[in-house]
Amino acid sequence: MNNTTTPATIASSVTTEVKTGAVMLRGSTDEYYAISDSAGTQLASAHLGHALSLMPGAYHAKLNNIAMPVQVDAGHVGEYDSGSLTVKAAGSDYYAVLDASGTQLASKQVNQPVSLPAGKYSVKLRNDIRPATVAAGQSVVLNW
Numbered sequence: 001m002n003n004t005t006t007p008a009t010i011a012s013s014v015t016t017e018v019k020t021g022a023v024m025l026r027g028s029t030d031e032y033y034a035i036s037d038s039a040g041t042q043l044a045s046a047h048l049g050h051a052l053s054l055m056p057g058a059y060h061a062k063l064n065n066i067a068m069p070v071q072v073d074a075g076h077v078g079e080y081d082s083g084s085l086t087v088k089a090a091g092s093d094y095y096a097v098l099d100a101s102g103t104q105l106a107s108k109q110v111n112q113p114v115s116l117p118a119g120k121y122s123v124k125l126r127n128d129i130r131p132a133t134v135a136a137g138q139s140v141v142l143n144w
Contacts, residue, residue: 027115089144
């Protein structure tokens with residue numbers, strides 16, 4: 001199921017049932033998220049708001065180059081909310097979202113939102129950098 005496996009015992013004349021679960025990242029933008037295993041191998045991807053069926057286990061969901069742990073339980077949909085960030089500014093420049101080490105994670109045109117997992121980021125527009133904290137299910141606007 002979406003490149004995941006689980007052990008199963010098969011016996012003749014007996015129905016073997018293997019239950020899957022699902023994970024879904026929700027967000028307010030039209031972006032994709034990916035699911036990876038513990039080795040970092042991408043297994044599947046989907047639009048925000050669409051569930052991915054997987055075998056039960058621990059995985060990582062990656063949204064805009066930011067990994068977050070997710071758990072898949074048989075028969076359940078694990079739902080995880082992202083937040084969004086928008087830089088409001090005149091013009092048509094692009095802003096960058098950076099992690100604590102200064103690595104660029106995402107970029108968008110000003111006045112356009114980007115979905116991010118909850119966390120603390122730096123936002124760069126032109127030569128100016130400002131801090132931003134994104135909370136799950138919330139929209140953050142930085143007026144430049």
